[in-house]
Amino acid sequence: MSTAPIPVLELEHVGKSFGGTHALTDATIGVFAGEVHCLLGDNGAGKSTLIKVMSGIHQPTSGRVLIDGVETPLVSARFAQDRGIATVHQDVGMIPLMSVARNFFLGRELTRGRGPFRRIDMKRAREISLEHVRSMGIRRVHDADQMVGTLSGGERQALAIARAMYFGAKVLILDEPTSALGVKEASIVLKQIEVARSRGLGVVFITHNASHALAIGDRFTVLIQGRVAAAWTRGERSRNDVLDLMAGGEVVDDLFEKVTGEAAS
Amino acid sequence: MTDTPIAHVNTARRSSLAGAFVPTKIYRSPQFGALIAAVGVYVFFAVVAGPNGFLTPAATAGWVNATAELALIAIPVGVLMISGEFDLSVGSVVGASSITVALGSTVLGLPLPLVIIAALGVGALTGLVNGLIVNATRLPSFIVTLASNFILLGLALGLSRVLAGVSTVSVTFDEPWSTLFASTFFDLNVTVVWCLVVGLVAYWVLAHTRMGSWIYATGGNLDGAIKAGVPTNRVRLTLFIASGLGAALVGVLQAGLYHSGNAVQGQGFVFQAPIVAVIGGVLLVGGYGSVQGIVLGAITYGVVSIGLFYTGWTSDWLSAFIGGLLIIAVLANDAIRKSALKSGGRTRAPRARTKEGL
Ligand SMILES: Nc1ncnc2c1ncn2[C@@H]1O[C@H](COP(=O)(O)OP(=O)(O)OP(=O)(O)O)[C@@H](O)[C@H]1O
Ligand SMILES: [Mg+2]
Numbered sequence: 001m002s003t004a005p006i007p008v009l010e011l012e013h014v015g016k017s018f019g020g021t022h023a024l025t026d027a028t029i030g031v032f033a034g035e036v037h038c039l040l041g042d043n044g045a046g047k048s049t050l051i052k053v054m055s056g057i058h059q060p061t062s063g064r065v066l067i068d069g070v071e072t073p074l075v076s077a078r079f080a081q082d083r084g085i086a087t088v089h090q091d092v093g094m095i096p097l098m099s100v101a102r103n104f105f106l107g108r109e110l111t112r113g114r115g116p117f118r119r120i121d122m123k124r125a126r127e128i129s130l131e132h133v134r135s136m137g138i139r140r141v142h143d144a145d146q147m148v149g150t151l152s153g154g155e156r157q158a159l160a161i162a163r164a165m166y167f168g169a170k171v172l173i174l175d176e177p178t179s180a181l182g183v184k185e186a187s188i189v190l191k192q193i194e195v196a197r198s199r200g201l202g203v204v205f206i207t208h209n210a211s212h213a214l215a216i217g218d219r220f221t222v223l224i225q226g227r228v229a230a231a232w233t234r235g236e237r238s239r240n241d242v243l244d245l246m247a248g249g250e251v252v253d254d255l256f257e258k259v260t261g262e263a264a265s
Numbered sequence: 266m267t268d269t270p271i272a273h274v275n276t277a278r279r280s281s282l283a284g285a286f287v288p289t290k291i292y293r294s295p296q297f298g299a300l301i302a303a304v305g306v307y308v309f310f311a312v313v314a315g316p317n318g319f320l321t322p323a324a325t326a327g328w329v330n331a332t333a334e335l336a337l338i339a340i341p342v343g344v345l346m347i348s349g350e351f352d353l354s355v356g357s358v359v360g361a362s363s364i365t366v367a368l369g370s371t372v373l374g375l376p377l378p379l380v381i382i383a384a385l386g387v388g389a390l391t392g393l394v395n396g397l398i399v400n401a402t403r404l405p406s407f408i409v410t411l412a413s414n415f416i417l418l419g420l421a422l423g424l425s426r427v428l429a430g431v432s433t434v435s436v437t438f439d440e441p442w443s444t445l446f447a448s449t450f451f452d453l454n455v456t457v458v459w460c461l462v463v464g465l466v467a468y469w470v471l472a473h474t475r476m477g478s479w480i481y482a483t484g485g486n487l488d489g490a491i492k493a494g495v496p497t498n499r500v501r502l503t504l505f506i507a508s509g510l511g512a513a514l515v516g517v518l519q520a521g522l523y524h525s526g527n528a529v530q531g532q533g534f535v536f537q538a539p540i541v542a543v544i545g546g547v548l549l550v551g552g553y554g555s556v557q558g559i560v561l562g563a564i565t566y567g568v569v570s571i572g573l574f575y576t577g578w579t580s581d582w583l584s585a586f587i588g589g590l591l592i593i594a595v596l597a598n599d600a601i602r603k604s605a606l607k608s609g610g611r612t613r614a615p616r617a618r619t620k621e622g623l
Contacts (some may be wrong), residue, residue: 067492078494089492091488091489092489093480093486093489094489095482095486095489096485096486096555096606097476097548097602098481098485098552102482106479106489106490107479107493107494108494109475109478118475119473119474120473120474120475122473132513147606217405
């Protein structure tokens with residue numbers, strides 16, 4: 001694994017508090033191009049807060065945000081998006097009764113013609129959306145006019161990821177993309193993450209599932225009560241260590257059984 | 266990742282006949298039910314009332330005129346419904362617009378073009394106020410526009426009594442305004458031309474422009490639309506104004522065609538417009554529908570109301586007939602939408618659980 005010297009996106013000593021609650025304290029984390037950074041931690045550990053800082057939804061109370069090594073305060077979600085930071089939330093935000101092509105280009109429609117005759121270029125929208133969705137390995141979609149409501153959860157995630165990549169995302173942030181999915185669907189999404197990584201994106205992947213994290217992660221950061229409790233790169237820690245850390249440092253021999261059992265089911 | 270999918274696409278499209286008589290694309294389109302309804306009621310009245318003259322040119326012009334007037338209001342109201350909002354203030358806008366024309370021209374002696382612009386302004390302003398209130402408060406537009414319907418009705422009546430002492434004022438249009446707003450050729454009112462123009466523009470916007478995509482998205486998943494950067498407030502505001510303008514135009518046309526303005530006319534449209542939209546395949550919760558469907562819904566309504574007259578039965582039955590159609594339409598829409606959410610392609614392989622909706 002090649003380690004890029006400068007992260008595409010980095011948080012440095014970032015803190016975030018809501019009134020009296022310290023959701024994040026002195027968190028430092030770097031996202032590198034062509035790598036998957038798994039963000040782990042128990043419920044309420046601060047994972048969502050951290051990625052909301054990364055995507056410009058929350059402004060940090062302390063610390064700095066750097067893009068390609070340059071300090072860049074992310075003043076808004078739109079600002080972060082314009083700098084190539086794409087976030088796919090769990091509900092994905094697709095319009096079920098609208099076609100794949102229209103969803104793909106929603107808000108950024110391709111048009112042709114001028115003035116009152118300016119219209120959506122549906123032909124190109126169909127071709128491009130279909131090509132990109134299918135290049136993510138979603139072979140079941142044959143028709144760009146098919147409604148998104150006909151797609152499965154994993155396929156919708158794939159569509160959202162394909163869209164983010166098409167519109168030039170450098171960093172792809174996924175908040176628990178696999179948590180609501182069955183095993184088969186989750187594997188579709190893991191495949192998308194792999195595609196995104198192979199195309200040089202930096203991916204931030206939040207999950208509670210150790211198997212998913214270990215299957216795909218290049219770097220790992222564990223948050224416990226808003227602090228970075230551990231950070232390592234692939235292969236530096238044993239599976240059991242990882243599971244212990246994910247459970248907040250408790251011994252989890254029985255939990256280990258449960259997790260691996262779950263992954264197999 | 267390497268092969269291009271385009272070749273597959275075309276074969277898949279062609280094979281989507283689903284083994285039925287009608288291509289899937291058509292029977293899953295929002296206007297399919299409306300087409301069946303329109304053809305169904307036409308055939309019904311052709312058989313039942315044909316011998317009494319329902320098929321004569323005069324009767325045909327009758328239902329075409331009724332359809333055009335209704336569609337002029339129902340098209341913008343229906344498109345607004347696709348974006349997820351209602352406009353019940355159209356009834357009062359029709360009356361307010363027609364009385365504005367009559368009062369301005371006959372009582373105040375103002376030039377016709379000025380009072381016509383003022384009448385359209387009443388509609389645009391009502392839409393603007395509706396839109397601003399709905400955007401700012403996020404209250405249900407059903408209630409907001411129901412309130413504005415009453416407020417405007419009261420204002421129009423009150424003002425008309427103050428200025429003229431009555432609620433109906435006569436008015437005559439001179440050229441070129443009478444050609445534009447009050448003319449009739451072979452029993453067909455100029456309303457039909459306006460309806461065609463408005464229908465084509467609305468179809469263009471909804472089916473082919475970015476605004477159209479934004480309208481569907483705003484009604485289909487507001488949160489998703491906002492996250493995708495769709496200016497949902499602007500979409501709603503624009504459509505409320507369009508809806509007010511459509512109703513105001515009908516008010517001007519009625520003043521011209523019937524030579525009088527009446528502050529209380531038009532209340533029938535309050536529920537006719539959404540009924541027509543629903544018969545036309547517009548989903549009550551928004552996100553689905555088409556202009557073609559709304560026009561077919563208006564045709565259905567027009568045919569039923571004129572057809573009943575030619576049967577010789579009393580028009581008392583109209584409401585019952587329309588109510589029955591409405592129930593059937595709602596059920597049919599639901600079935601069509603569910604079918605549209607089934608796999609759109611040629612898939613036969615069983616899939617892991619497909620979630621419907623979100
Ligand atoms: N907007 C907010 N206002 C106040 N407190 C908040 C807010 N957002 C998060 N918190 C608090 O910050 C802490 C971290 O929350 P966060 O959502 O980041 O956790 P998480 O790691 O994503 O948990 P989960 O795994 O359950 O999604 C929690 O104690 C939460 O209650
Ligand atoms: Mg969370």
